[in-house]
Amino acid sequence: xxxxxxxxxxxxxxxxxxxxxxxxxxxxxxxxxxxxxxxxxxxxxxxxxxxxxxxxxxxxxxxxxxxxxxxxxxxxxxxxxxxxxxxxxxxxxxxxxxxxxxxxxxxxxxxxxxxxxxxxxxxxxxxxxxxxxxxxxxxxxxxxxxxxxxxxxxxxxxxxxxxxxxxxxxxxxxxxxxxxxxxxxxxxxxxxxxxxxxxxxxxxxxxxxxxxxxxxxxxxxxxxxxxxxxxxxxxxxxxxxxxxxxxxxxxxxxxxxxxxxxxxxxxxxxxxxxxxxxxxxxxxxxxxxxxxxxxxxxxxxxxxxxxxxxxxxxxxxxxxxxxxxxxxxxxxxxxxxxxxxxxxxxxxxxxxxxxxxxxxxxxxxxxxxxxxxxxxxxxxxxxxxxxxxxxxxxxxxxxxxxxxxxxxxxxxxxxxxxxxxxxxxxxxx
Amino acid sequence: xxxxxxxxxxxxxxxxxxxxxxxxxxxxxxxxxxxxxxxxxxxxxxxxxxxxxxxxxxxxxxxxxxxxxxxxxxxxxxxxxxxxxxxxxxxxxxxxxxxxxxxxxxxxxxxxxxxxxxxxxxxxxxxxxxxxxxxxxxxxxxxxxxxxxxxxxxxxxxxxxxxxxxxxxxxxxxxxxxxxxxxxxxxxxxxxxxxxxxxxxxxxxxxxxxxxxxxxxxxxxxxxxxxxxxxxxxxxxxxxxxxxxxxx
Numbered sequence: 305x306x307x308x309x310x311x312x313x314x315x316x317x318x319x320x321x322x323x324x325x326x327x328x329x330x331x332x333x334x335x336x337x338x339x340x341x342x343x344x345x346x347x348x349x350x351x352x353x354x355x356x357x358x359x360x361x362x363x364x365x366x367x368x369x370x371x372x373x374x375x376x377x378x379x380x381x382x383x384x385x386x387x388x389x390x391x392x393x394x395x396x397x398x399x400x401x402x403x404x405x406x407x408x409x410x411x412x413x414x415x416x417x418x419x420x421x422x423x424x425x426x427x428x429x430x431x432x433x434x435x436x437x438x439x440x441x442x443x444x445x446x447x448x449x450x451x452x453x454x455x456x457x458x459x460x461x462x463x464x465x466x467x468x469x470x471x472x473x474x475x476x477x478x479x480x481x482x483x484x485x486x487x488x489x490x491x492x493x494x495x496x497x498x499x500x501x502x503x504x505x506x507x508x509x510x511x512x513x514x515x516x517x518x519x520x521x522x523x524x525x526x527x528x529x530x531x532x533x534x535x536x537x538x539x540x541x542x543x544x545x546x547x548x549x550x551x552x553x554x555x556x557x558x559x560x561x562x563x564x565x566x567x568x569x570x571x572x573x574x575x576x577x578x579x580x581x582x583x584x585x586x587x588x589x590x591x592x593x594x595x596x597x598x599x600x601x602x603x604x605x606x607x608x609x610x611x612x613x614x615x616x617x618x619x620x621x622x623x624x625x626x627x628x629x630x631x632x633x634x635x636x637x638x639x640x641x642x643x644x645x646x647x648x649x650x651x652x653x654x655x656x657x658x659x660x661x662x663x664x665x666x667x668x669x670x671x672x673x674x675x676x677x678x679x680x681x682x683x684x685x686x687x688x689x690x691x692x693x694x695x696x697x698x699x700x701x702x703x704x705x706x707x708x709x710x711x712x713x714x715x716x717x718x719x720x721x722x723x724x725x726x727x728x729x730x731x732x733x
Numbered sequence: 734x735x736x737x738x739x740x741x742x743x744x745x746x747x748x749x750x751x752x753x754x755x756x757x758x759x760x761x762x763x764x765x766x767x768x769x770x771x772x773x774x775x776x777x778x779x780x781x782x783x784x785x786x787x788x789x790x791x792x793x794x795x796x797x798x799x800x801x802x803x804x805x806x807x808x809x810x811x812x813x814x815x816x817x818x819x820x821x822x823x824x825x826x827x828x829x830x831x832x833x834x835x836x837x838x839x840x841x842x843x844x845x846x847x848x849x850x851x852x853x854x855x856x857x858x859x860x861x862x863x864x865x866x867x868x869x870x871x872x873x874x875x876x877x878x879x880x881x882x883x884x885x886x887x888x889x890x891x892x893x894x895x896x897x898x899x900x901x902x903x904x905x906x907x908x909x910x911x912x913x914x915x916x917x918x919x920x921x922x923x924x925x926x927x928x929x930x931x932x933x934x935x936x937x938x939x940x941x942x943x944x945x946x947x948x949x950x951x952x953x954x955x956x957x958x959x960x961x962x963x964x965x966x967x968x969x970x971x972x973x974x975x976x977x978x979x980x981x
Contacts, residue, residue, distance in 0.1 A: 703825030
């Protein structure tokens with residue numbers, strides 16, 4: 305694989321070499337060998353360059369140029385904590401769990417810090433992630449210090465859980481690689497509302513990896529608000545495996561950060577499983593946001609739906625890459641993918657790459673893409689009714705996003721997304 | 734209220750308005766009639782502020798201001814309302830939100846308090862009843878999936894809410910059956926008074942039976958070729974534009 309080899313990537317590895325004996329779980333042989341293999345995989349792959357097919361539209365040189373340091377252990381700054389929206393909330397600062405700020409509840413749902421009980425993660429950590437194929441998953445595996453583990457027992461509805469990640473102001477650029485393990489046993493349910501925010505002036509890399517296991521008939525709704533700081537980078541990778549009759553609903557809002565990649569690898573592994581991946585990207589100035597989905601229909605009678613909408617102003621750049629792989633045995637697959645972009649400026653750019661690979665013969669699978677500007681007739685109509693031009697533009701852009709936001713069925717999560725969009729507008733004004 | 738003098742305008746280099754003079758005093762309703770392509774809709778859009786037209790000469794004064802210097806939203810705030818011939822569909826914009834945003838923008842511009850959701854609903858329901866509009870039209874996206882008649886009623890509803898000084902009705906009668914036509918005309922008649930003027934653009938005499946104009950102007954080839962009382966509209970209905978086209 306082609307790789308970038310400037311100082312930054314080397315520095316990321318040197319950190320591993322310097323830290324490996326002090327990283328959480330260093331004395332667990334299974335974990336030490338997992339980390340060593342991942343570090344070797346990262347060394348072999350490097351940070352991917354644009355010559356790698358999966359990274360053709362997203363240039364990681366701005367990240368490769370930075371010498372990241374590990375976060376400081378003692379953090380004293382006050383957190384700009386927003387009001388809690390759901391009954392449970394797990395708070396992470398610079399990649400580490402903050403128990404004192406969190407509200408986990410006290411019941412059958414097992415919830416807590418990964419670092420606090422690493423032996424329990426044996427056989428589970430690394431089950432879905434593919435560090436040998438994915439340099440950032442490799443980097444995360446080599447360097448993670450903490451993360452959230454959730455196990456919802458069979459048949460339990462765990463209600464709502466917030467996972468809030470903050471990066472605080474720091475003098476040196478910092479990198480954190482949280483590893484989150486989510487497991488829903490048969491018939492379990494969970495709403496996970498994830499948010500990522502960072503100090504506006506700090507350069508940082510937030511490189512989370514999720515391993516999500518959804519057992520038979522279980523249902524996870526995962527709503528992500530990526531509102532990283534202006535100088536922040538987020539490269540997030542989600543691995544999800546959905547067993548028979550299970551459902552994974554992912555909605556991701558990218559509305560911040562200098563460069564953000566939202567990458568999802570989902571496998572529909574049992575019959576009648578379903579996966580919905582939706583999202584919105586709101587970009588301005590020189591921001592870059594990339595949504596990359598890889599969906600494996602590996603069992604018959606599964607259903608998938610994807611709708612992504614991108615609004616681009618300034619010199620921003622958006623990317624959507626969506627691959628659907630329908631395996632030979634995945635008969636009666638029902639798949640649909642739509643990607644729409646609204647360009648508000650002549651300098652903005654959207655790159656869209658749908659990819660359908662179908663090896664079964666009885667399949668309903670389609671995709672579509674549209675790119676356009678605001679409609680001049682609609683804009684004039686609103687202005688002729690006395691609505692000033694900026695407000696008229698806002699109304700039309702909100703309308704463009706409306707149907708994808710409406711795919712979120714859960715009120716509190718939908719409200720959180722609507723609020724984040726409104727915050728984005730305030731930042732725009 | 735509205736005074737147009739020597740107005741000329743072109744679209745993509747083609748002269749569409751060739752010198753329009755029109756004086757619409759406060760309290761009066763004037764009709765503009767004319768064949769297709771005469772420039773009627775161009776005049777309506779141009780007065781509302783559509784930027785596709787290049788004004789090459791003349792002036793337009795509205796309520797003491799230079800109308801052509803104002804942005805579309807400022808024209809609306811000053812009291813000008815265009816009922817569109819083809820109301821624009823706004824997918825994803827709920828009609829209630831659209832109506833309330835527009836009304837509050839106008840109220841704000843006039844220095845009036847904005848209406849909250851409850852106050853707005855009370856007002857809009859009342860106005861909808863008088864226009865025989867079903868309430869579910871509030872919940873749908875503005876104009877999306879509305880029939881031709883529903884779209885026109887929605888325009889008249891907006892006018893009734895905003896209470897403009899000058900309403901320009903661009904073929905509001907096209908596509909309406911006789912009952913809808915009467916409702917629309919009543920909606921306009923309800924606003925008639927010393928501070929309300931209307932410019933009614935139409936092909937047909939029919940609307941003018943219900944909405945009786947003070948003056949009728951005939952627009953042909955980008956010029957007003959004749960003006961007269963309501964009887965002129967009846968003459969046009971009976972004889973067509975032929976006798977005037979020969980003169981133009």
